[in-house]
Amino acid sequence: MNLKKGLVLAFVVLLLLGALAGCGGQEAAQEPEKAEEAKGEEEAKEPESKWPEKTIEFVVPWKAGGGSDTMARSITKAIKEGNISPVPVVVVNKPGGNGQIGEAYVINKKGDPYTWMTLSSGQISIPLAGLGDIKATDFTALAQMAGDTLFLVVPADSKFNTLEDVVKAAKANPEGLKIGGSGSGTEDHIVTYLFEKAAGIKFNYIAFSGGSEVMSNLMGGHVDLAWANPNECLSQVEGGLVEVLGVTTEERLDSTPDIPTFRELGYDVVFWQVRGVHGPPGMPKEAVEGSIEILRKVSESDTWKEKYLEAKMLTPRFIPGDDYTKVIKDNEDMFREALGSMGLLKE
């Protein structure tokens, strides 16, 4: 057989195989659904739910090692250690495109009972800032797992010791104070705006690529102030390299009772970052309920509380189902309003 003939034959074989497998794949994909329907009927008779019976794929639309990835892996760890779920939950990273690649993957699994996805506040603001099309409200909200907040930090040798000092200096020198945060049109940017609005001042916001870059530029004195999540600056605070002027919660955090809130100092800045778990659009009811039950047990486990919430200085906030849907909706409205006033709304 000469080379050419061999290759032509090879192509044909490969194409055929591809086509066959394509059909086969679809069939295989359909079969469980059929089985699912059949089961659904059975379940109508039996009160006991059959969900889950397949591995749950837990999509993290961000890189391995990041905040969302850590949460997902902590959830699976708690599940494994506490034997919480009868089926394994496997973390899959689908990073890129500001989370949009992973989100598109989950959107395409419409109605799938065995897919979860992590969500952080950034995924709410990104589509509003015109950096993506998929909205947080497009997914089935399962449960908020934790709340994170922001500290306003200054270097230890800063001339500012209180929020009052900052506001006074900012009033004297509009846009003269440099405030660092991660990204443009992001939570850090939005909370800067909230503070500006509450105090009637204006900062020069400098966008950095991530939390650690913000911290090193703050410590190096390249910006005057910066926003940081508690766990991003804890070691520097304890080591006396930076000081916290205020926290954006309604009440002081239990873990840091000495740090005043913006609100008690007279500036109405309240900001929570959400960390939650979502399912694809149209996730079946039994899967939603089952998932919430698993996540509830996770949130009650010691592994979760000690190894994740405490270690990451997060606030325990388990909000399941419809209440969580409302949290996401409220957040979206708040972001939309803020970005609109900032001139950054690009829906």
Next chain:
Amino acid sequence: MGILQDIVYHLGLGFSVALTPTNILFAAIGVTLGTIIGALPGIGSVTGVAVLLPLTFGMDPTTAIIMLAGIYYGVMYGGTISSVLINTPGDAATVISAIEGYPLAKAGRAGPTFALVALGSFVGGTFGVLMLSIAAPFLAKTALRLGPPEYFSLMILAMAALAGLAGSSPIKGIIMGGLGIVLSTVGVDIGHGVLRFTYGNVYMMNGIDFLPVAIGMFGMGEVLVQMQRLVTFELLKTKITFRSLLPTIQDWIRVRWAIVRGTLIGFVIGVLPGAGATIASFLSYATESKLSKHREEFGKGAIEGIVGPESANNAASAGAMVPMMTLGVPGSGTTAVLLGAFMMFGLQPGPLLFQNHPEFAWGVIASMYVGNMMLVVLNTIFIPTFVSILKVPQTILMPGILVLTIVGAYSLNNNMAEVWIMIIFGILGYFFKRYKWPMAPLILGLVLGPLAEVNFVRSLSMSQGDFGIFVARPISLALLAGGLVSIFYPLIKQILLRGREKLA
């Protein structure tokens, strides 16, 4: 207690931890895994450490971090193997190594290259750890003084130094550099928070990462070139003798300053929280290409052009531990994951780490001396094994490499998008190679371009539009001046030479 006694005491404490049988064993496991992960394209140190992190659950924290750190710096050794042998960079920091390393391998000099790279890496890594043990807090604080203007000037220096690398056709080099910069602007613009050139495509939003581009252009492009020609390497005809695997005295002499320079550059860049091992390897390559006595060999297999950058990336990986351990600020993706690992074990990296957990901090540092020793041995005794890959017939080896480039590109983001980027640049790479368009400037534009842009925008935002910020700050001014000198270096050298001739 004096400073010296302090260091000796601390290192003594560290070695007493690092030299327990368990910790030696896990350091060995870590560096071996690191070498393997490094050699696999696509799986870099970030993914490697993140994915293998769960293996350490339940271990003693010190042992766990010793192993994970071992993976991190092991990758720097391992990445060289695939860059040199199959022209497919195993890790971002070893992309530049393919440029000189692969021609060396084709000339049958893979063995000596590996030996010298192992030595350079060892020197770089050990020097880095040494500095980490004696001056970490001071270095970290100094590094913080570099802000956006300095990073911008540093990128300009790097681009200026590398501008001369276009080889036979500087015009083509300029075009390729421009192309690299344009490609780097695809996706989300961090400085402005807008999308560029995405045309509504989710995958374009992700931007074009330089690794699938490099894997495609170098790896797949070379496979296409080789398969089209199907001429076997010279090496296959000559028998591999043990002697041919060893570097000659001339080689040693030739690379000695490259190692020193690479080590210094690598460590300094590594300590900076905003640069990292990849930039360090580029800068070392640029330096060698300017200062080498064999400048005409660059691009065709100049051994100092690989030994320097490899010393640099190892020194940089040790340097990156400095801000992470002393300030709690990770300077690279991998140190960020390592920081996460520290915290998972309840250890808070930062100013108090050395006070609160001295046996842990010094144990990890001491283990890095041990790990580097193991790596140099590992990477030397296995040279014959590595090189024997080239004995595989090309019609089997090349398809195997293709499979590897596909898996590698996929595993970058667990996505087919990177595979397509890799294939497109693989095909382009073939044409670039055939029609002599230099590929290095494209890679440089892709890597350095965004850093230059974002820091440019940031600096001007800080100064409210005043360009004076770049010259008013001494370090930034010095870097810019360095850039100017390196552009006009050939001219200056000529003038100096002429002056000397006149004197004589």
Next chain:
Amino acid sequence: MRQADIIGALISIFFGVFVITQALGLEYWWRFGPGPGFVPLWSGVLILSGGVLLFITSVRRPPDTMEPVNPEGRKRLITITVLTVLAAVAMNYLGFGTTMFLFMALLVGGVGRHRWYVTLGSALLVSVTFYLVFVKWLLVPLPKGVFGF
């Protein structure tokens, strides 16, 4: 080579103009400094001017000839390229392991014309090794096909 350089120059000019027109759609200047269009515009200018320069210098050069590609080589080249593209497409349906096995087999046997046992052996070795390393050990979620790998 001269001809190829002229074509390359023309492509660069075309691409440079394209980049410039696209960059003009983005804001050139921002509040304090360069806007999102600044860098794309100037890199477009760089590509365009490089293209023009290359065109001028190449046209002036005397015509020359390049080492021709032998027909066998060209055939291999096209085959491999097409097979790689096909493999990337098929991977989603057939799964990583199966596709790579077929891909290796076709390249080693078809293009490399090795004996069947060499073909089979190398295809098995490569696909199984990579499957074990990437999927089983490093947990890369490579596409699974109808056979499950």
